[in-house]
Amino acid sequence: MQDIHSTIDAVWRIESAKLIASLARIVRDVGLAEELAQDALVIALEQWPRDGVPSNPAAWLMATAKHRAIDRVRRDVNLDRKVKELGRDLEIDDVMNDDPFALSVDGDINDNLLRLIFICCHPVLSTDARVALTLRMLGGLTTAEIARAFLTQEPAIAQRIVRAKRALSAARAPFEQPEAADREARLTSVLDVIYLIYNEGYTATAGDDLARPALCNEALRLGRILAGLVPHDSETHGLLALMEIQSSRLQARTTPAGEPVPLLEQNRALWDHLQIRRGLVALARAEAQGKGLGPYALQASIAACHGRARTAEATDWPRIVALYDALATLTGSPIVELNRVVAVSMARGPAIALPLLDALADAPALKRYHHLPSVRGDLLARLGRHAEARAEFERAAALTGNAQERALLLRRAAASAG
Amino acid sequence: MKVLVMVKATATYPPSDPESKIEAAEMDDFNDELVKAGVRLAAHGLHNNSKCVRVNFDGKRKTFVDGPFAETKELVAGFWIWEVKSMAEAVEWIKRSPFSKGEVELRQIHGPDDFA
Numbered sequence: 291m292q293d294i295h296s297t298i299d300a301v302w303r304i305e306s307a308k309l310i311a312s313l314a315r316i317v318r319d320v321g322l323a324e325e326l327a328q329d330a331l332v333i334a335l336e337q338w339p340r341d342g343v344p345s346n347p348a349a350w351l352m353a354t355a356k357h358r359a360i361d362r363v364r365r366d367v368n369l370d371r372k373v374k375e376l377g378r379d380l381e382i383d384d385v386m387n388d389d390p391f392a393l394s395v396d397g398d399i400n401d402n403l404l405r406l407i408f409i410c411c412h413p414v415l416s417t418d419a420r421v422a423l424t425l426r427m428l429g430g431l432t433t434a435e436i437a438r439a440f441l442t443q444e445p446a447i448a449q450r451i452v453r454a455k456r457a458l459s460a461a462r463a464p465f466e467q468p469e470a471a472d473r474e475a476r477l478t479s480v481l482d483v484i485y486l487i488y489n490e491g492y493t494a495t496a497g498d499d500l501a502r503p504a505l506c507n508e509a510l511r512l513g514r515i516l517a518g519l520v521p522h523d524s525e526t527h528g529l530l531a532l533m534e535i536q537s538s539r540l541q542a543r544t545t546p547a548g549e550p551v552p553l554l555e556q557n558r559a560l561w562d563h564l565q566i567r568r569g570l571v572a573l574a575r576a577e578a579q580g581k582g583l584g585p586y587a588l589q590a591s592i593a594a595c596h597g598r599a600r601t602a603e604a605t606d607w608p609r610i611v612a613l614y615d616a617l618a619t620l621t622g623s624p625i626v627e628l629n630r631v632v633a634v635s636m637a638r639g640p641a642i643a644l645p646l647l648d649a650l651a652d653a654p655a656l657k658r659y660h661h662l663p664s665v666r667g668d669l670l671a672r673l674g675r676h677a678e679a680r681a682e683f684e685r686a687a688a689l690t691g692n693a694q695e696r697a698l699l700l701r702r703a704a705a706s707a708g
Numbered sequence: 709m710k711v712l713v714m715v716k717a718t719a720t721y722p723p724s725d726p727e728s729k730i731e732a733a734e735m736d737d738f739n740d741e742l743v744k745a746g747v748r749l750a751a752h753g754l755h756n757n758s759k760c761v762r763v764n765f766d767g768k769r770k771t772f773v774d775g776p777f778a779e780t781k782e783l784v785a786g787f788w789i790w791e792v793k794s795m796a797e798a799v800e801w802i803k804r805s806p807f808s809k810g811e812v813e814l815r816q817i818h819g820p821d822d823f824a
Binding site for chain 2: 296297299300301303304504507510511512513514515518540541564565568
């Protein structure tokens with residue numbers, strides 16, 4: 291049987307975001323809402339081991355948190371004033387006589403969850419703060435779990451969250467969805483936060499703490515929730531598709547010893563085809579919105595070209611080149627241009643790609659980017675210019691900060707010498 | 709982590725009695741909750757075992773036996789694949805399912821990305 295603490299942990303995982311979102315709607319302060327929810331959790335930790343888990347734990351937590359809210363209002367004169375200032379009709383009797391789920395009809399829950407997502411990714415917050423707050427409030431992760439995932443100390447994360455809450459209070463960020471004019475930009479910043487969380491997990495190597503790859507699942511879960519909340523946003527489906535397809539390769543992209551395996555050399559039988567299929571479905575939803583594809587949906591389309599190919603040889607490189615063309619036009623990113631050159635080399639050969647690559651060499655963003663010499667080395671090796679290739683791989687090895695990647699590049703350098 | 713949730717044929721879903729409409733709606737609601745929470749990756753019901761084939765391997769010998777089979781206790785009638793943080797979360801979810809009788813079995817799927 292599961293022990294009581296893992297049960298409480300699981301209930302928290304499932305309920306905390308909805309709980310905080312509903313409370314924030316009542317007290318109009320997301321920091322306070324989170325404290326109230328935490329208070330309810332502490333009471334659960336005291337009572338449930340003694341009295342057993344209530345039959346409807348969600349309703350229990352909500353009722354308990356509301357009691358705490360009222361205690362706080364009574365005790366805390368400042369809060370009382372604040373509530374009055376805000377002109378809130380926090381009628382104590384009303385709140386208490388509520389069915390705990392009176393506020394929880396579906397539309398309201400969705401609405402409140404979206405508000406919570408937007409406020410956690412509010413522009414007054416630094417990116418780090420957005421990430422920490424999102425994982426805490428929407429993922430229900432503890433500060434210890436967040437700290438482990440980001441390889442920092444728990445007090446640092448706790449501080450970051452406290453400051454973020456203060457910043458939101460100071461900015462009087464309303465617990466509302468953004469105005470129509472802002473909405474798209476705000477939604478993009480939510481997507482960026484989710485993808486940042488994803489990449490933090492994805493770039494971790496197998497040797498790292500397993501909490502880091504778990505961030506990929508956390509980001510996927512947030513993406514799936516968001517896709518349900520804004521079903522007509524093409525880019526949300528696009529990001530979800532991108533993450534699903536990338537995740538399908540988690541088992542194949544490193545050897546058991548933790549060495550990276552390049553995409554084209556991966557054992558495709560190790561890919562998670564359920565996840566690829568989910569990615570393709572999400573991508574189809576992105577396309578079905580009929581507004582043209584944004585950067586996430588385009589990246590997902592590229593990932594999908596790989597996902598659909600049964601073998602590396604079957605990859606549709608001309609289509610990938612076309613997708614990179616569109617992505618480069620949209621983003622103007624030199625890193626996208628670099629990836630486009632790789633696709634060109636696969637579609638039309640290294641001799642055509644090399645001058646395109648050399649045209650990028652002066653882009654400031656690529657100056658210290660190890661992929662540039664690494665791609666150049668690869669093109670040269672394929673052209674039989676091994677001595678030059680070796681020098682490029684060595685240059686790339688000197689630029690990368692990742693030990694596994696450096697080892698791979700040095701192996702390629704050595705192979706070019708032979 | 710991913711969890712395979714096997715619904716045994718003994719579990720009273722889909723229910724056979726004609727007043728089962730309410731339960732069907734409850735199961736739809738439960739599935740909706742799973743999807744909205746980002747938990748449900750796949751959900752499939754299986755045909756009854758009259759369309760089942762069993763293959764037994766014994767060295768080089770393979771024996772094929774067509775269904776139906778009499779015993780139902782261990783038969784799987786359907787399955788979900790869920791993405792959860794822990795087995796406890798999966799257990800918490802199954803508590804919220806509308807099943808009222810029978811057995812459901814939860815098995816963790818091997819993966820590179822489990823919380824330690």
